[in-house]
Amino acid sequence: MTEFDDALTLTDGRADLTDGWVIGEAVNGGLLMSLATKAAADALSAVDSHQDPVAFSTTFLAAAQPGQVRAETQVLRAGRSFSTAEVTLSQGDVACVRHTATFADLDANSEPVHLQEAPPELPDPEVCAPAARGGFAEKIRLLDRLDMRIDPLTVGWALGQPARDGEMRAWIRFADGREPDVLSLPFFLDAMPPVTFTFGALGWAPTIAFSGHVRSRPAPGWLRMRITTRNVIGGLFEEDAIIWDSRGHVVAQSRQLAGVRMPADSERGTRAPESA
Amino acid sequence: MTEFDDALTLTDGRADLTDGWVIGEAVNGGLLMSLATKAAADALSAVDSHQDPVAFSTTFLAAAQPGQVRAETQVLRAGRSFSTAEVTLSQGDVACVRHTATFADLDANSEPVHLQEAPPELPDPEVCAPAARGGFAEKIRLLDRLDMRIDPLTVGWALGQPARDGEMRAWIRFADGREPDVLSLPFFLDAMPPVTFTFGALGWAPTIAFSGHVRSRPAPGWLRMRITTRNVIGGLFEEDAIIWDSRGHVVAQSRQLAGVRMPADSERGTRAPESA
Numbered sequence: 001m002t003e004f005d006d007a008l009t010l011t012d013g014r015a016d017l018t019d020g021w022v023i024g025e026a027v028n029g030g031l032l033m034s035l036a037t038k039a040a041a042d043a044l045s046a047v048d049s050h051q052d053p054v055a056f057s058t059t060f061l062a063a064a065q066p067g068q069v070r071a072e073t074q075v076l077r078a079g080r081s082f083s084t085a086e087v088t089l090s091q092g093d094v095a096c097v098r099h100t101a102t103f104a105d106l107d108a109n110s111e112p113v114h115l116q117e118a119p120p121e122l123p124d125p126e127v128c129a130p131a132a133r134g135g136f137a138e139k140i141r142l143l144d145r146l147d148m149r150i151d152p153l154t155v156g157w158a159l160g161q162p163a164r165d166g167e168m169r170a171w172i173r174f175a176d177g178r179e180p181d182v183l184s185l186p187f188f189l190d191a192m193p194p195v196t197f198t199f200g201a202l203g204w205a206p207t208i209a210f211s212g213h214v215r216s217r218p219a220p221g222w223l224r225m226r227i228t229t230r231n232v233i234g235g236l237f238e239e240d241a242i243i244w245d246s247r248g249h250v251v252a253q254s255r256q257l258a259g260v261r262m263p264a265d266s267e268r269g270t271r272a273p274e275s276a
Numbered sequence: 277m278t279e280f281d282d283a284l285t286l287t288d289g290r291a292d293l294t295d296g297w298v299i300g301e302a303v304n305g306g307l308l309m310s311l312a313t314k315a316a317a318d319a320l321s322a323v324d325s326h327q328d329p330v331a332f333s334t335t336f337l338a339a340a341q342p343g344q345v346r347a348e349t350q351v352l353r354a355g356r357s358f359s360t361a362e363v364t365l366s367q368g369d370v371a372c373v374r375h376t377a378t379f380a381d382l383d384a385n386s387e388p389v390h391l392q393e394a395p396p397e398l399p400d401p402e403v404c405a406p407a408a409r410g411g412f413a414e415k416i417r418l419l420d421r422l423d424m425r426i427d428p429l430t431v432g433w434a435l436g437q438p439a440r441d442g443e444m445r446a447w448i449r450f451a452d453g454r455e456p457d458v459l460s461l462p463f464f465l466d467a468m469p470p471v472t473f474t475f476g477a478l479g480w481a482p483t484i485a486f487s488g489h490v491r492s493r494p495a496p497g498w499l500r501m502r503i504t505t506r507n508v509i510g511g512l513f514e515e516d517a518i519i520w521d522s523r524g525h526v527v528a529q530s531r532q533l534a535g536v537r538m539p540a541d542s543e544r545g546t547r548a549p550e551s552a
Contacts, residue, residue: 037334039397054484054512054533055335055484055485055533056485057333057335057350057376057485057487058376059331059333059360059376061353061360076335076337076371076374077337077338077371082484084335084337084374086374095352095353098360098362098376098545099332100374100376100485102333102335102484108510109510109511109512110509110510111508111509111510112506112509112510113509113510114475114508114509114538115442115475115505115506115507115508115509115513116439116506116507116508116509117506117507168390199390199391206330207331208358208378209332209333209376209378209487209489211487211531212487213335213485213512213514213533215507215509215512216509230391230392230393231390231391231392231393231491231526231529232389232390232391232392232490233385233386233387233388233389233390233391233392233491233526234384234385234386234387234388234389235331235385236385236489236491237391238489238529240455240531250509252508253507253514253531255487257330257331257489257529262390
């Protein structure tokens with residue numbers, strides 16, 4: 001058992017999350033999305049239904065701390081082509097996460113490829129920057145679970161030279177060598193630093209709502225990932241993520257709405273395209 | 277009262293939907309998303325909470341027919357900055373829609389604009405194509421509710437010359453002159469023909485899961501809209517939509533996963549970028 005599989009193990013609807021998955025004091029939202037997806041799969045397994053998530057949406061209601069998490073599930077539909085379950089993750093009396101996931105047969109829904117985005121050209125992982133573990137990243141214990149190599153062209157923010165372009169690219173995989181699978185994709189989709197780091201906004205960017213699609217079963221090996229934002233408006237921004245596997249196939253994509261505190265100079269530093 | 281406001285009127289948690297909103301036999305999903313968002317707003321109003329939707333996600337469980345729709349609501353959070361309610365729309369014993377919506381104070385969250393996508397250059401509405409009402413569009417009574425002017429450059433599919441580029445642009449507004457507001461944005465986000473029409477796939481494209489963000493309160497007048505897809509894989513595709521108001525402000529955006537039956541020639545007709 002890897003530490004990721006440990007975290008996703010539900011016994012009588014309860015999981016125990018170690019403090020190895022935190023960002024600051026709170027458990028990483030991506031891990032909670034994978035855990036909730038696993039709980040939904042378990043609920044559908046009990047009615048002999050689909051086991052591959054193809055779409056999910058998550059609302060973050062309250063931060064979760066390390067410790068026990070309770071998953072309550074409801075099967076909303078067990079259909080021929082698609083099945084849907086809803087999951088609430090709670091700690092004590094507090095609901096932390098509401099999650100709806102739709103499942104199907106992914107093998108029947110990932111071929112043929114009519115159109116797909118090409119993966120970005122990235123320098124070899126060996127020459128990309130491993131995620132820093134000093135300074136502001138000290139409390140991000142989550143980073144010990146990941147092997148993340150950010151494209152040096154998109155990491156100027158770490159050197160005080162934010163590119164202000166709203167794009168970051170990276171190689172990513174589990175640090176312990178566990179291979180990616182469909183249940184890990186919700187986790188990876190939210191594993192990179194917030195794309196608003198590229199504007200020099202180096203604070204936490206709490207996710208308000210997250211939605212993701214799983215498009216194909218990932219092959220073993222490195223994943224490639226790109227995150228972008230095009231609209232940073234009044235303290236909210238969307239972050240789009242897309243992940244390719246080692247074959248170059250699109251395996252997952254997501255869009256989230258999150259909060260950001262932009263630097264004081266950003267209004268003149270970043271011009272809206274329409275006024276440029 | 278306009279016909280859109282009529283459709284969104286809930287009395288004791290029940291709404292009556294006329295057959296004016298159908299595509300084929302089923303009530304348009306966008307109308308159901310606006311109706312569910314209205315039901316969520318009503319539930320939050322009862323606890324004196326936020327009234328502006330900023331994010332929502334919708335899973336379509338079964339088609340809805342014209343007639344009575346029942347909305348059951350649950351307030352998941354009534355917070356200082358954000359509030360969330362969940363809504364189930366049902367007909368008889370059948371749950372048709374599960375919808376989660378997060379609300380906030382939109383005026384406090386739509387200024388300043390740090391970064392936003394520029395609206396597309398479109399020919400004047402007068403020289404754009406009104407949505408056709410013959411042929412396959414005969415049963416889309418929804419089109420009578422809309423004034424939609426599709427950019428001629430993106431409407432080759434209607435002339436048997438699909439551009440195969442996964443992009444469509446249009447002006448859009450209510451046919452009866454009702455001005456856009458935040459509650460109408462979920463409806464508009466799903467009002468255009470499926471973007472897969474641009475591949476010559478002129479069939480219905482059933483939405484599996486839909487998520488949207490409201491970014492700003494729309495000014496009166498025409499809305500501009502762009503829909504795109506970049507990944508059409510094994511009968512599923514994502515459709516991203518973005519809407520600007522008459523001032524050129526981004527007011528809403530969305531991503532959905534939907535199903536499509538691609539034409540038999542599409543595998544060779546449309547090349548994946550990576551193999552191009």
